[in-house]
Amino acid sequence: MEGLKALIFDVDGTLAETEELHRQAFNRTFQDFGLDWHWSVDTYRDLLKTAGGKERLRVWRDRVGARVSDATITELHKEKTGHYGRLMSEAGVRLRPGIADLMDFARKNGLKRAIATTTNRPNVDALCLAAFGRPAQDLFDTIAAGDEVPAKKPAPDVYLLALERLEVAAGEAIAFEDSRIGVLSAKAAGLRVIAAPSLYTTSDRLDEADLTAPALSLELVREASAFFSGAFSG
Ligand SMILES: [Mg+2]
Structure with missing residues (x-):
């Protein structure tokens, strides 16, 4: 990695x-x-x-x-x-499969964790409390949310803001998305994207993503990191 x-x-x-x-x-x-x-x-x-x-x-x-x-x-x-x-x-709401593993993996390996969303901050907080049982700021190094940027997805703005706050280059991060507009936004920011369609995006075209799968998993990210190794060699 x-x-x-x-x-x-x-x-x-x-x-x-x-x-x-x-x-x-x-x-x-x-x-x-x-x-x-x-x-x-x-x-x-x-x-x-x-x-x-x-x-x-x-x-x-x-x-x-x-x-x-x-x-x-x-x-x-x-x-x-x-x-x-x-x-x-x-x-209440449950995390999608793979998310808890990915968060754990990031923590153990010293990877930063961020959110890049077009929803607003109160919604992010409500979800984190309900699904993780912890406030969003305890879980993520930065949260780039809804009204903080002029242009929403598919524009790259929210991803660029997250990268800027993380002080990480686009080539040093992976984005996780479920929708076409999200994939396009992350790609426009120069990120590698792993996409797993959700209930509402099963008919979205996700082919601009670097990798797609029915659900996220740690295995998938391991596979992706090998796949992306060229991008992460710096
Ligand atoms: Mg989404």
């Missing part, structure tokens, strides 16, 4: 299958606000092509031609974040 210095994780769909909780939180919010909106599983899968909750709400508003202001979108999103946190603490 010489040359490898960091593992960078996407959150939703990668650390855990969180998208269903997000969808339910959005639908609860629409009810609260008296909106006749409802996102089915298929609708939400399609909306996930847009990164970021507020951005997704705007796409939907424009699609259905609703007279909902950007200020209201901001309020909806805030309410949704509250619902998501409550749903997360009530229902």
Whole structure:
């Protein structure tokens, strides 16, 4: 593993299958606000092509031609974040296979751990408490989240921010993703990417990833590190 210095994780769909909780939180919010909106599983899968909750709400508003202001979108999103946190603490969520092993492996081998996500920080905190039983800042060296960068995935910004904070070059890290926009974002930042599709991204094209597998595992990362050894020889 010489040359490898960091593992960078996407959150939703990668650390855990969180998208269903997000969808339910959005639908609860629409009810609260008296909106006749409802996102089915298929609708939400399609909306996930847009990164970021507020951005997704705007796409939907424009699609259905609703007279909902950007200020209201901001309020909806805030309410949704509250619902998501409550749903997360009530229902809980489990880490996807391989994640706990990867985190353990990183810790034992002195690799830095980071998050690069387009979700917001409260959502990251809620997930880490529910799934790891620990706060996010105890688990990751840096968390590059949602509104910290101007352009969301598939733009490379959030990955570039994570790399900058880690003080690690793109060639010294591996990114873990579950979606097409995530893979494109990490590749645009110059990273090697291992992708494992999640429930909501099974029909995403992930062929730009360096390696794809049905699920993440330590074995996969060992294989990848051999595969990438050229990149990590420096
Ligand atoms: Mg994802």
